[in-house]
Amino acid sequence: MEEASFEPKIVGFLCRWCSYTGADLAGTSRVQYPSNVVAVRVMCSGRVDPTFVVKAFADGADGVLIAGCHPGDCHYLEGNYKAMRRVPMLKNLLSQFGIEPARLRLEWVSASEGEQFAALVKEFTEQVRALGPLRWEERVAALSESA
Amino acid sequence: MAKPKVAFYWCASCGGCEETVVDLAEDILKVVEAVDIALWPVALDFKLKDVETWQPGEVAVAFINGAVRLSEQHEWVRLLREKCPLVIAFGSCAHLGGIPGLANDTTREEILANKYHRSLTVDNPNRVEPRTACTVNGYELELPLFWKDVKPLDAVIDVDYYLPGCPPPTALVAQAVDAILKGALPPKGSVLAPEKSLCESCPLNETKPETLAIKEFKRVATSTPEPDRCYLAQGYVCMGPATRSGCGERCIHGNMPCRGCFGPTPGALDMGTKMLGALGTLGEADSDGTAMALAGTLADPIGTLYRFSLPASLLKRRCIEKEEAL
Numbered sequence: 452m453e454e455a456s457f458e459p460k461i462v463g464f465l466c467r468w469c470s471y472t473g474a475d476l477a478g479t480s481r482v483q484y485p486s487n488v489v490a491v492r493v494m495c496s497g498r499v500d501p502t503f504v505v506k507a508f509a510d511g512a513d514g515v516l517i518a519g520c521h522p523g524d525c526h527y528l529e530g531n532y533k534a535m536r537r538v539p540m541l542k543n544l545l546s547q548f549g550i551e552p553a554r555l556r557l558e559w560v561s562a563s564e565g566e567q568f569a570a571l572v573k574e575f576t577e578q579v580r581a582l583g584p585l586r587w588e589e590r591v592a593a594l595s596e597s598a
Numbered sequence: 599m600a601k602p603k604v605a606f607y608w609c610a611s612c613g614g615c616e617e618t619v620v621d622l623a624e625d626i627l628k629v630v631e632a633v634d635i636a637l638w639p640v641a642l643d644f645k646l647k648d649v650e651t652w653q654p655g656e657v658a659v660a661f662i663n664g665a666v667r668l669s670e671q672h673e674w675v676r677l678l679r680e681k682c683p684l685v686i687a688f689g690s691c692a693h694l695g696g697i698p699g700l701a702n703d704t705t706r707e708e709i710l711a712n713k714y715h716r717s718l719t720v721d722n723p724n725r726v727e728p729r730t731a732c733t734v735n736g737y738e739l740e741l742p743l744f745w746k747d748v749k750p751l752d753a754v755i756d757v758d759y760y761l762p763g764c765p766p767p768t769a770l771v772a773q774a775v776d777a778i779l780k781g782a783l784p785p786k787g788s789v790l791a792p793e794k795s796l797c798e799s800c801p802l803n804e805t806k807p808e809t810l811a812i813k814e815f816k817r818v819a820t821s822t823p824e825p826d827r828c829y830l831a832q833g834y835v836c837m838g839p840a841t842r843s844g845c846g847e848r849c850i851h852g853n854m855p856c857r858g859c860f861g862p863t864p865g866a867l868d869m870g871t872k873m874l875g876a877l878g879t880l881g882e883a884d885s886d887g888t889a890m891a892l893a894g895t896l897a898d899p900i901g902t903l904y905r906f907s908l909p910a911s912l913l914k915r916r917c918i919e920k921e922e923a924l
Contacts, residue, residue, distance in 0.1 A: 501871035501878075502912070509912045522884070535886065537878030539893035544874060547703075547900045549918040590917040594705060596745040598672055598754045 497530025611664030
């Protein structure tokens with residue numbers, strides 16, 4: 452794929468209570484933002500098993516966005532703190548595998564922050580675009596014996 | 599009735615799995631009473647051509663240990679698969695890649711450079727490296743190809759059952775042999791071990807507090823855990839929550855936090871990320887700064903979280919095409 456025509460594929464895990472509602476608000480307010488993020492509604496950012504993130508990268512995602520309620524606002528009291536603790540560890544792990552930590556982003560988006568959600572998607576899409584395609588499967592294949 | 603024949607074979611392994619067969623001690627006599635050993639390179643001399651002469655089905659079971667890294671290993675296991683109706687991946691390396699699988703955290707080029715050139719105890723002015731073919735005094739010599747990566751057994755052949763562990767405990771081996779002899783095996787593809795996590799059978803489970811608040815991850819390399827208190831509660835990365843039980847808690851009794859040799863619990867796609875998820879729950883940090891500091895104390899995430907399972911993980915290996923100069 453030519454770099455010029457590269458459209459990043461980003462999987463967005465959005466918490467059902469705040470961030471997904473925030474994304475909905477961006478939509479109903481007709482805010483324009485890139486369509487690169489494929490939204491997956493989850494019950495809580497704390498429900499995002501790091502396995503989901505790694506599977507997204509292994510299966511062809513160029514970036515992963517996790518968005519949840521602001522600290523202190525979690526519907527389940529502390530789910531977002533779990534995400535907050537997991538993401539830096541996960542970034543270190545990804546980095547050791549050879550995946551740029553900047554391909555993973557954790558942000559807090561409340562239900563009233565439609566504009567902020569749109570701005571975040573725009574900024575993150577450009578960030579991932581600048582990093583280029585991840586092509587994980589292809590890279591693994593190049594460094595593996597085909598048996 | 600003739601006794602059923604079994605084969606033992608080893609690939610990229612340390613010999614510990616062979617030891618576990620020897621450790622059956624007098625029970626080995628029961629095994630020998632019940633079966634004939636048709637192949638066991640660690641104890642008896644056999645060549646590939648001996649196996650080639652077997653009729654298909656003549657040898658009922660092949661227990662294969664070790665990961666696959668050489669073209670020769672691939673050739674052997676394909677032949678054993680062709681001849682034996684039942685193939686059992688024996689031990690962590692055959693099951694998930696095991697310790698040799700950690701080589702997927704580097705590249706073949708790096709391994710050869712370290713082994714043949716960079717190592718201080720190596721004197722190799724002609725820069726000799728192993729080749730698959732060469733001529734010496736007019737003789738054509740061959741060596742197996744050293745693959746680019748390490749693979750678990752089921753990445754190269756169809757595997758019927760898995761006996762986990764580094765090495766599998768004798769009790770599980772005896773149980774498996776018994777199940778084979780009685781024809782009482784579970785569905786194909788099963789791991790022949792309990793389905794619960796190690797914490798469920800851990801003798802230190804009672805000392806695990808209701809909530810853990812790990813502020814910093816400790817390493818057994820730099821400090822010694824107290825022997826009678828949950829290792830996670832002390833801040834050590836004990837893989838118990840993400841690891842299948844059945845090992846007999848050998849490490850725990852030896853004052854060593856679980857390293858995960860039994861592999862993931864059923865249904866878990868990836869052992870390392872499952873454990874990472876648990877560590878996020880058990881850690882204590884309530885700001886970006888403290889969360890990053892906590893993450894910083896988790897040394898060598900791949901080596902810690904995938905000590906026995908890197909080649910069987912979702913990401914399979916490290917991919918850094920251009921290594922920075924060392």
